[in-house]
Amino acid sequence: MTGFRIEKGGLINRDTKLNFTFDGKAFTGHNGDTLASALIANGVHLMGRSFKYHRPRGVISAGSSEPNALVELRENGRKEANTRATMVELYDGLMAKSQNRWPSLQHDILAINSLASSIFVAGFYYKTFMWPKSFWEKIYEPLIRKAAGLGTASREADPDTYEKSYAHCDVLVIGSGPAGLMAALTAGRAGVRVILADEGSALGGSLLFENEEIAGQSGYDWAQGILAELASLPNVTLMPRSTIFGWFDGNIFGALERVNDHVAVPAPFEPRQRYWRIHANRAVLAAGAEERPLVFGGNDVPGVMLASAMRHYANRFAAAAGKSIVVFTNNSSAARTVTDMQKHGVNVSAVIDTRKGERILAVKGGKQVVAVNGTPCDAVAMSGGWSPIVNLMCHRGAKPIWNEGIAGFTPPDVGPEFTAIGSAAGHMLLSECLAGGVRAGTVKGRTEAAPQCRDEAFAIQPFWWVKESVGKAFIDYQNDATAKDLPLATREGYGHVELAKRYTTTGMATDQGKLGNVNAIAILAEASGKTIAEMGTTTFRPFYTPVSFGAFTGPFTGHHFQPVRKTPLHDWCVEQGAVFVESGLWMRSAWFPQAGEDWLAAATREVKATRSGVGLCDVSTLGKIDIQGKDAGLFLDHLYCNTFSTLSIGKARYGIMLREDGIAFDDGTTSRLAEDHFVMTTTTANAARVMSHIEFCHQVHWPELDVQYVSVTEQWAQMAIAGPKARATLQKLVDNLQLSDETMPYLAARDVTILGDVTARLFRISFSGEHAYELAVPADYGNAVARSIMQAGAEFNIAPYGVEALSIMRIEKGHVAGGELNGTTTAGDLGLGKMMSTKKDYIGRAMSMRAGLADPARQCVVGIKPVDRSMKIRSGGHLLKQGDAPSLQADQGYICSVAWSPMLDMWLGLALLSNGRARIGEIVKVFDGLRGHHYLAEICDPVHFDPKNERLHA
Amino acid sequence: MKYSLFSLLRNSLSGHKNWSPAWRSPEPKKEYDIIIVGGGGHGLATAYYLAKIHGLKNIAVLEKNHIGSGNVGRNTTIIRSNYQLPGNNPFYELSMKLWEGLEQDFNFNAMVSQRGVLNLYHTDAQRDAFARRGNAMHLDGVDAELLEAHAVRDMYPFFDHDNPRFPIKGGLLQRRGGTVRHDAVAWGYARGADLRGVDILQGCELTGIDTENGKVVGVQTSRGAIRCKKLALCAAGHSSEVAAMAGLKLPIESHVLQAFVSEGLKPYIDGVVTFGAGHFYVSQSDKGGLVFGGDIDGYNSYAQRGNLPMVEHVIEAGVAMVPSLSRVRALRSWGGVMDMTMDGSPIIDKTSVHGLYLNAGWCYGGFKATPASGWCYAYLIAKDEPHTVAKAYRMDRFRTGHMLDEKGQGATPNLH
Amino acid sequence: MLRTSPLARVINPGRFGAGKGVPGVTLSVVHPITMSMVIARKDQAKKMERVLARLRKGDVHWAGPDQYYVINAPYTDLKQKLEGLASVSDQSHGRVMFRIAGAKARAVLAKGTPVDVHEDVFPIGKSALTQMAHVSVHLTRTGENDFTLSLFRGFSESFWEWLTSQSAEFGYQVS
Amino acid sequence: MLIPCPHCGTRPVEEFTFLGDATPTRPATPDDPKWYSYVYERDNPRGRFDEFVHHSGGCRAWLVVSRDTKTHAVFSALTAADFKRKQKP
């Protein structure tokens, strides 16, 4: 043995030489190594520090349950905290750092915490740090917070990409050991769709490191044969490096595939990781069993590790944990470690077997084992028995069952769609594992014969804690929970397994107690005189192993977080220099600045241009719903609080919808194109909700009605053409129709052809208060038509206007919008009470009659303007009676919308004011504490501009 | 035994062998003056204040599992008093004041930590809504600040300010908001109540309510029948079930909300932050885990667990807010069952059954309310009249049309 | 007037993504399309279907209970043919149609839709309404490894970015 | 959670939107005393539950799904219309 690398054997490629660094120090390893195995081969055992006492720690396991050997991997945007060295496949140039230590792993100041450990017992912080009061915020807590956590996360964006995908199969096999392989093979040969997933870098499970004999070959060779056949079957998908992290309703499994974590940088176009949602008709848990540590003084000294891990490193990675070892066990399986290590030329200086009454009382050594019970050695292999990996089967609430025979919890029966086999089911004999695989893989009688194999009996005498041992005996390594903490918790009334977990933090570290929980449960049981079965486990939850946020996010990052929705006039808006604003998923043109203009200057110019000549606005985002059928009119009567069945063909009408609880829901104009054909418009914000509401009302309430509906929002590019010159501008586009108050009166709606061959819909409606039209053309023509309108309007200095100008004009006119239609106002509050029909049943009618909704003291919409007309006002200021002291009880309402009015040359707005309509003319105090701005304002009619609506018909 | 650094030192000398239980495990008595159903934060706080403030002694708290096994033991621990309705904010501000003196009051360190709660906004409409809310808080003398984008950037430069789908335009900040160690709240109140003679009966499930001519006389439990003069329901998430035992039907649906914790990290996000363009909010626990959550799964549920789509939905929003979270790992997810009411606000009221009281409907916001809820519920039970700051939490507000709908979503519980 | 596709500026033909050889998928935008949503009037579904059956096979795609997307049939003709039997709404401009074909088509689709598109369970001619990348999509299998996707016009550019990014690992041809 | 949509086949929960108890029926007249109960009161059972579910990410049909609120086990899914018909007798 040169150093700790065993001369021969193992699944590493000795022809490769990979350079890597740990805490800046350079090392080399081989293809096939993990970071942990490479460090061990280099004689490095000290890999980390514990959470509370900062104890020196080495690797305990060889898999995903590792609590100690956590490192900071990679750098900058790719830096990952708390990465298990045992799961990191070595690659050339790998850089890793140890965590939670300062200044260095060797010399860690906070190791002094150990000295105070007699005070830092479980739950100590609940009992102190309370005096003096101010010290908690100022001193104690900041200190605790600073000390908290293990690794440091990056604050730079992640340069790698992630993917999500769905998969469907008849049989999902979780784990590729002998049991899983046999299940996959049997189902695969039966021809059904099979997925075989394993978190390991290679498939084969324990056969990658255990010396087994199957079908007359070594377990490893047998596995390779099976894998070769599985790979050749088109109906079988092999998924190495893929952890099934959770079991969810509907037999859906979440999986994380580590596509490129084994290389420095993913290949171009390839994701770092892929998150799978696997829909399995049936799933098989072949996840194996987890070896348990024994609980004795110094069981955390670097060099002490699981017996199976020690032979795993030796057999698979040709890495010897030590030159002279001691084996400590309570069961038969550690015998494998003795034979295997001896075979590799490692000296086994002692086998200490609790079944013979033998104990480890003390481990000598700080950063590396030196001796055990006086016997010199440099490593200790421990085996406290085996815990079947039941986690996934308990993710939906079932509790595992204690099995005395193997001294472990075995999976609950959760029904035929998810069954366990192999040592995950508590089967310790290889033959049982293979037989179980055949059983689970059998589909409609199509089965296989299990191969012959060498069995090795398993025997255990549970042994939980060497009470007499010197020094700390750890249960939860990472969180530094010791055996003594558990009886303490019991004494203090936290003996329930869930309370003890929270009081001592046992099982709450990144390994979720995979190694320690069963030991903890046994010790708790003893402390409170219960059996282990009575004590039971804590709740198993996803994630089996932690999952990166990136994987769950997939490609939906940054600007792609949500889809972008563009209007058919987007290109035209861009040509006109629009500044866009998010409105739900839509991008809407907010204003069209000219050189040197800010948003207000631009919006002001747009309003003036529109009110004095003509303006053009993209209103395509308004929801448009085609409503057809014999009963369309009747149906609308149910939806709106006002009546539509009487609307004559070719006419539009403003409507308001309530929710069933009587509160206003949405508004818009709906037009009748034919006896059995209406087109409804909704607000941009509520378009989707209104559609669902319509579907509900028809399918659930009035299925007998003959009505059909479909969203045509995206079919039409819709433009508002507003202003005294709107008609003149439009006339130039409209073919063979003389636009006039006769042919196209206010609230008319009709089909027209424009520019020769485009059939369009023309509505004479107005949000701005001007003589205005809305023109709807098929979306593909939108940009071209908009351009033509701009030409037609050029002589009138037509201006494109955005939502800012739109909202200024609607506020000038006192039209309600989102700020007022806020889900708490009634039609009455909005000043639309008279629209509520008393002749028919409609959604919301009954509940709108409740006293609280009819109360005149309710806040209703009024206009508001500052007494000092030169003053700027803002939304969100609250209204108080003059002379009232500020208090919520005295609150009279608030300002919901404000605008700078270019026409009236001042700031004005709309407010919701208690009993408002009776208070026109009153001077109120506006309380805007947020901006430290309190002032007087006058309550006025909501219609600030053109109160007689003369411009509408101008 | 009083907790202090001194008692800690003394006990360390005797190897911590002499600590007495934080609370007793008594056998149920035949009869109590008051029985509180639910050993969660609210139930235990109610018992504590009944004993401490109103000097009542003969009280039991029934808990079907172990105390803290419900939502108090599984919530994301955020406390704030940033409500806007007159019926709400004074109540939550009372709660905040009680939090501020709680640890000394019940001699248990619950790690009340006022690191600030920041609600981000991304549109002018959201800003206006926050302005309305912030000013309502100011009217009530509560601290609130409306931050502009640059101020948010200064606080959290590593949030997505440069390539976001929905730009962060600013935020509403309440500096007195923060977090509290959830379990410790249950334990502290339990210990405080126990010290004052309250019997905490764990593993004791309410299975029936005994009434005689319209009046409560006792209860049936998994540990036998117990008589009582007053019965106070406080079974968050299961209120409909326990109320049904007295023939009551509530304006409540039970829904599941998931929460998550990441692997432990060195200090990363100091305060509490909520995203305004998706369902995500986050704070960092004293152990270093990022504790985060988002929206309810959306379907009625009594299972304390959720499903994958919401996990994705929440984490997508998280990475949209903080891109560098991409390589952080989610460690554990869990769920809690909550009463979702028809207006998103709670109920603290008498019922049509004489001697039967109801504390319910806390939705996903009742942890911050724990002290005030206990305080006001105790007041109602002791004096048979509502506490001034809890007057609006009447059950009949739906019938009369006086809903307390902060969000304006109406009678659809899963939208609140 | 000439119809312009919302993706006119976005689509540029060529071979993109990983590898050099045969692309895993070929992507294209079908434009202009003629498409109507056809919904049966109350109790007229049977009659409506009889009329639709007379249209060219492959032009009628299931789109919900008693609802179909009919392509390649002018709106006005269709409206006439189905007078009294169905409500017809023109969607020719409202929806954008993509075609995805090739050996890896299913692998790309699986990144978006929970629908199992395995050939055994999703035969040629079958349509499904589903969600992909946060967008509602109408999906039809039109050939051995050929599918069409149609969705609201406003999302088309955003969806195209997703579709191409998810195809990149297999290499893709835009035609 | 998987829901067997009568129109689309089995689809996962992410395609659906839930709207609570489907058993109360809407009163016919505005002055019916049952209105309050219809809009606000819920049985909220722990166990089998008939609820409105919208296939919002699919065929957009409103379904009534029968589901166990303790276990999330889904028993059946009918169209709202079919459910009403079965409910009538």
Ligand SMILES: Cc1cc2nc3c(=O)[nH]c(=O)nc-3n(C[C@H](O)[C@H](O)[C@H](O)COP(=O)(O)OP(=O)(O)OC[C@H]3O[C@@H](n4cnc5c(N)ncnc54)[C@H](O)[C@@H]3O)c2cc1C
């Ligand atoms: C995931 C999640 C995150 C949350 N985050 C926050 C947050 O950040 N901030 C915030 O303010 N709020 C939050 N909440 C809400 C908050 O947790 C709850 O509103 C609050 O805890 C409810 O009051 P409680 O503590 O008394 O409830 P619980 O702790 O649930 O107490 C109710 C108790 O009643 C018991 N019980 C039920 N039925 C019976 C019976 N028949 N017999 C005996 N006992 C019974 C239960 O076992 C339970 O212990 C969150 C909730 C969840 C689920």
Ligand SMILES: NC(=O)c1ccc[n+]([C@@H]2O[C@H](COP(=O)([O-])OP(=O)(O)OC[C@H]3O[C@@H](n4cnc5c(N)ncnc54)[C@H](O)[C@@H]3O)[C@@H](O)[C@H]2O)c1
């Ligand atoms: N004699 C003894 O003392 C003893 C004790 C235990 C096991 N064994 C032997 O160990 C073998 C057990 O075989 P087996 O097939 O049951 O298990 P195995 O340990 O061989 O394989 C289990 C596999 O499942 C994988 N896995 C676990 N959880 C996973 C997850 N969530 N997602 C993806 N993959 C996951 C693991 O990486 C591992 O590769 C048998 O040979 C048995 O005899 C013997």
Ligand SMILES: Cc1cc2nc3c(=O)[nH]c(=O)nc-3n(C[C@H](O)[C@H](O)[C@H](O)COP(=O)(O)O)c2cc1C
């Ligand atoms: C604020 C908070 C922080 C938590 N931190 C952790 C943690 O660091 N590690 C852990 O395993 N669980 C943590 N949990 C989750 C608990 O382990 C547990 O899942 C949760 O309290 C729900 O209980 P249950 O899973 O037993 O049902 C935390 C929970 C909360 C509320």
Ligand SMILES: [Zn+2]
């Ligand atoms: Zn469907």
